[in-house]
Amino acid sequence: MGLCVLLVLLFICHSHSLHRLQRSHDGVPTDSASCVSRTNQDFTNSHNFSVDIRMPGVVPAGSDTYLCMSFPVPTNRDAFIVDFIPHASMDTVHHMLLFGCQNPVSTSSYWDCGSVQGTCKDGASIMYAWARNAPPTKLPKDVGFKVGRSSGMSHLVLQIHYGDVSAFRDHHRDCSGVSLRMTTKPQPFIAGIYLLMSVTTVILPGKRVTNADVACDYTSYPIYPFAFRTHTHKLGQVVSGYRIRDGKWTLIGRQSPQLPQAFYPANRDVSVKYGDSVAARCVFTGEGRTSKTYIGGTSDDEMCNFYIMYYMDSKHAVPYMNCNEPGSEQLFDQIPAEASVPIPISPDHSNMMHMGHSTERQDDRAMLKKNKDQDQDQDQDQDQDQDSHLEQVSSWPQSSLQLGQVSGLALDSDSNLVIFHRGDHTWGANSFSSQAQYQQRSLGPIQQSTILVVDPSEGGILKASGRNMFYLPHGITTDNDNNYWVTDVALHQVLKVSSDGRDRTLLALGEEFTPGSDSRHFCQPTDVAVDPHSGNIFVSDGYCNARILKFSADGTYLSEWGAGTSDRRRRAPFRVPHSLVFLADRQEVCVADRENGRIQCFIAATGEFVKEIKKDEFGGEVFAITYSPAGDGVIFAVNGESLFSSAPLRGFVIDYTTKEIIDTFQPEQKDFKMPHDIVETRDGSVFVGDAGSKRVFKFTTEKFHRSVKKAGIQVQQIEAMETIVQTRLREPQQNVSRSAVVHHKQSESSPQPRVQLKSEEEEKKKKSEAQPIKGQGVLPAVITTLLLVPLLLVISVGLFICWRKNNRCEVKSDPGSVGGILGKIRGKAVGGLNLGNFFASRQGYSRQGFDQLSTEGSDQERMEDSSDSENEEYSALPPPKSSS
Numbered sequence: 001m002g003l004c005v006l007l008v009l010l011f012i013c014h015s016h017s018l019h020r021l022q023r024s025h026d027g028v029p030t031d032s033a034s035c036v037s038r039t040n041q042d043f044t045n046s047h048n049f050s051v052d053i054r055m056p057g058v059v060p061a062g063s064d065t066y067l068c069m070s071f072p073v074p075t076n077r078d079a080f081i082v083d084f085i086p087h088a089s090m091d092t093v094h095h096m097l098l099f100g101c102q103n104p105v106s107t108s109s110y111w112d113c114g115s116v117q118g119t120c121k122d123g124a125s126i127m128y129a130w131a132r133n134a135p136p137t138k139l140p141k142d143v144g145f146k147v148g149r150s151s152g153m154s155h156l157v158l159q160i161h162y163g164d165v166s167a168f169r170d171h172h173r174d175c176s177g178v179s180l181r182m183t184t185k186p187q188p189f190i191a192g193i194y195l196l197m198s199v200t201t202v203i204l205p206g207k208r209v210t211n212a213d214v215a216c217d218y219t220s221y222p223i224y225p226f227a228f229r230t231h232t233h234k235l236g237q238v239v240s241g242y243r244i245r246d247g248k249w250t251l252i253g254r255q256s257p258q259l260p261q262a263f264y265p266a267n268r269d270v271s272v273k274y275g276d277s278v279a280a281r282c283v284f285t286g287e288g289r290t291s292k293t294y295i296g297g298t299s300d301d302e303m304c305n306f307y308i309m310y311y312m313d314s315k316h317a318v319p320y321m322n323c324n325e326p327g328s329e330q331l332f333d334q335i336p337a338e339a340s341v342p343i344p345i346s347p348d349h350s351n352m353m354h355m356g357h358s359t360e361r362q363d364d365r366a367m368l369k370k371n372k373d374q375d376q377d378q379d380q381d382q383d384q385d386q387d388s389h390l391e392q393v394s395s396w397p398q399s400s401l402q403l404g405q406v407s408g409l410a411l412d413s414d415s416n417l418v419i420f421h422r423g424d425h426t427w428g429a430n431s432f433s434s435q436a437q438y439q440q441r442s443l444g445p446i447q448q449s450t451i452l453v454v455d456p457s458e459g460g461i462l463k464a465s466g467r468n469m470f471y472l473p474h475g476i477t478t479d480n481d482n483n484y485w486v487t488d489v490a491l492h493q494v495l496k497v498s499s500d501g502r503d504r505t506l507l508a509l510g511e512e513f514t515p516g517s518d519s520r521h522f523c524q525p526t527d528v529a530v531d532p533h534s535g536n537i538f539v540s541d542g543y544c545n546a547r548i549l550k551f552s553a554d555g556t557y558l559s560e561w562g563a564g565t566s567d568r569r570r571r572a573p574f575r576v577p578h579s580l581v582f583l584a585d586r587q588e589v590c591v592a593d594r595e596n597g598r599i600q601c602f603i604a605a606t607g608e609f610v611k612e613i614k615k616d617e618f619g620g621e622v623f624a625i626t627y628s629p630a631g632d633g634v635i636f637a638v639n640g641e642s643l644f645s646s647a648p649l650r651g652f653v654i655d656y657t658t659k660e661i662i663d664t665f666q667p668e669q670k671d672f673k674m675p676h677d678i679v680e681t682r683d684g685s686v687f688v689g690d691a692g693s694k695r696v697f698k699f700t701t702e703k704f705h706r707s708v709k710k711a712g713i714q715v716q717q718i719e720a721m722e723t724i725v726q727t728r729l730r731e732p733q734q735n736v737s738r739s740a741v742v743h744h745k746q747s748e749s750s751p752q753p754r755v756q757l758k759s760e761e762e763e764k765k766k767k768s769e770a771q772p773i774k775g776q777g778v779l780p781a782v783i784t785t786l787l788l789v790p791l792l793l794v795i796s797v798g799l800f801i802c803w804r805k806n807n808r809c810e811v812k813s814d815p816g817s818v819g820g821i822l823g824k825i826r827g828k829a830v831g832g833l834n835l836g837n838f839f840a841s842r843q844g845y846s847r848q849g850f851d852q853l854s855t856e857g858s859d860q861e862r863m864e865d866s867s868d869s870e871n872e873e874y875s876a877l878p879p880p881k882s883s884s
């Protein structure tokens with residue numbers, strides 16, 4: 001019997017060793033030394049040292065637990081934090097917050113800071129936030145967070161929010177924390193955090209869009225934002241932050257809160273000075289909820305946070321500021337349209353956010369995947385392309401729309417599809433004279449409803465208007481008031497038409513049926529683009545003119561210009577500027593120069609030429625374009641038939657920055673005949689209006705499931721897919737994965753900040769450091785085999801002895817004991833900063849229910865994602881001599 005007990009003990013020890021080995025292999029600290037907070041001196045530079053702040057081997061008592069520990073600043077001089085390096089995995093930790101304060105609420109090794117105690121007895125300044133496996137944060141040169149003697153912060157307090165306690169089923173003790181690189185050398189600029197946070201938002205159940213707005217006047221010395229971070233729970237779709245100066249909104253940063261919640265590089269051209277305002281908007285959806293959702297710290301609550309990491313002159317440093325005042329409706333009426341447009345997450349990216357891999361292992365995998373041979377990389381790229389490819393929705397619309405020649409498409413403020421068509425009129429060879437005079441006035445205006453508002457999901461008609469108004473419709477767009485701006489090539493006019501169904505013309509530019517080339521006449525104008533900020537309109541004119549005209553919102557002529565070129569020796573004029581789009585995030589206007597087969601972009605304010613995109617794949621003609629600020633900008637385009645090329649008619653997805661074609665798409669059943677306009681809706685669908693076939697085609701991203709095999713999920717393929725997404729997120733010229741790009745123009749969204757790549761030496765260093773990891777997959781297998789051989793021998797001997805003793809003992813192995821341990825994937829995580837005192841001080845709020853309220857929230861879900869393994873680097877520029 002004693003031998004059987006011994007065997008069981010040996011088996012338990014063996015299982016524990018395997019589990020310990022597995023946790024070590026996953027990058028989770030297993031030795032007690034990892035749980036010690038310490039200071040490490042840099043012997044190469046007497047000014048520099050590092051501080052490791054680690055939880056002292058804790059086990060949360062339950063789910064949704066907040067634990068804190070403090071560490072004294074290890075110098076009696078002023079010191080400056082210049083880097084933050086997290087040591088945590090979303091498997092265990094939802095988020096970490098690092099505060100600076102004079103007096104922590106406890107001197108214990110750690111304490112429950114989700115209770116009444118909180119973090120600091122005095123004011124606490126947030127210096128760092130980590131969640132969703134965000135990468136390390138590296139501050140710009142000459143910038144640091146000031147702590148120590150004269151800062152009023154003698155202690156650093158680490159707060160960790162633990163999620164689902166099932167992550168501790170293996171009874172391990174957590175040593176998560178953060179390492180700080182510090183220096184006593186004075187820094188010219190001091191870093192700080194400005195937190196904009198909504199506290200009053202209520203999200204109604206089933207409501208598609210709810211905006212949480214925050215705005216405050218800025219009344220301190222100038223600050224220079226260099227990084228930003230967003231946070232919501234699972235209902236958040238996009239968070240945007242702005243500086244407002246003299247009525248003009250300038251973007252600081254914009255991001256999906258469902259992506260890794262790192263500090264991303266901010267718009268470096270923005271400073272904030274006395275008299276400015278700072279504002280933020282969070283966009284939520286209540287779809288899928290059956291009750292109201294409030295601001296709070298549980299999985300059923302929401303949060304709306306926009307963090308600005310800034311630097312300012314050391315003489316005037318303020319380490320922490322916050323804003324929680326809802327802005328006025330009048331103020332937010334002027335917010336750029338991009339702020340209300342969700343940033344979609346590609347299906348693959350979203351799936352991988354649920355896998356729960358540790359940061360360290362994902363970094364290793366990303367490095368290893370970079371070293372794959374070229375053929376495999378190409379195969380992966382092809383897979384990625386497949387995964388993001390636009391495919392036709394053949395069942396749309398569910399019933400016939402009975403359209404004429406479809407000339408224009410647009411979106412209204414509810415992201416419904418607006419179709420402009422010609423009813424029973426057609427543009428034929430006899431429609432115009434050689435002087436561009438319309439020859440078929442005797443037919444009268446089109447009696448059918450030429451403007452249809454259509455449900456983009458099913459294709460049902462929601463509203464119809466535009467009867468007895470138009471002769472040959474062409475382009476259409478909408479403004480902030482949902483009015484229609486249309487062109488009619490027969491009338492030679494640009495018309496502003498109400499959308500209330502009354503068929504009212506609110507403004508007419510040009511003289512009816514009179515072609516011309518001056519500031520009061522057009523000649524077959526083709527399209528209109530509207531600046532949502534100023535209300536200015538831009539007109540492409542047209543079939544018999546070669547120019548773009550700019551007017552104020554009330555129709556006052558402002559300017560005009562012709563084609564641009566980067567080669568001053570050859571300047572090809574427009575040949576039918578056919579389609580216009582306004583790039584709100586760039587303040588540019590782009591035109592599809594149809595017969596030249598090119599796209600040209602100009603600065604909206606001056607008409608100055610910016611760039612040209614011309615591809616052989618266009619086949620010599622580009623009929624229509626639209627734009628998404630996804631990543632570094634994405635242009636959707638369709639081409640047309642050309643006498644000089646046999647290129648197929650199809651749609652294109654083009655990276656604005658690199659000018660490269662990312663994807664192409666076309667109908668599966670019936671081919672395009674004359675694709676005439678293109679638009680993309682908030683649900684990620686792309687619509688193409690075809691004048692030749694008199695129909696509208698709908699395209700969406702086709703979702704492939706390559707990772708599902710007969711035996712389950714193939715980890716290698718998942719990791720390869722994950723690495724592709726991570727790499728695409730890192731690429732300096734293509735900042736979103738291709739699936740995110742195609743999926744992403746759910747409407748306009750601001751450019752995702754680009755992570756600057758490290759220097760070549762640093763890249764080589766990281767690769768060389770990553771090389772030994774390749775052997776790590778072999779070492780555990782060898783060790784395991786060596787451990788198993790003697791164990792199997794002992795078990796065999798024991799079984800033989802037991803059998804010889806008439807089966808008096810029986811060895812029963814738990815079939816899940818090894819597999820269960822090796823196969824564990826711990827999941828859910830949650831997050832929080834105690835804001836009970838803060839909310840209790842707010843008018844209309846009681847403390848009850850907010851004792852564990854967090855600036856980070858408590859999602860109770862594994863919506864975390866791994867992120868880029870490299871440090872985020874920012875280049876701090878000296879404060880500008882004049883305000884930006």
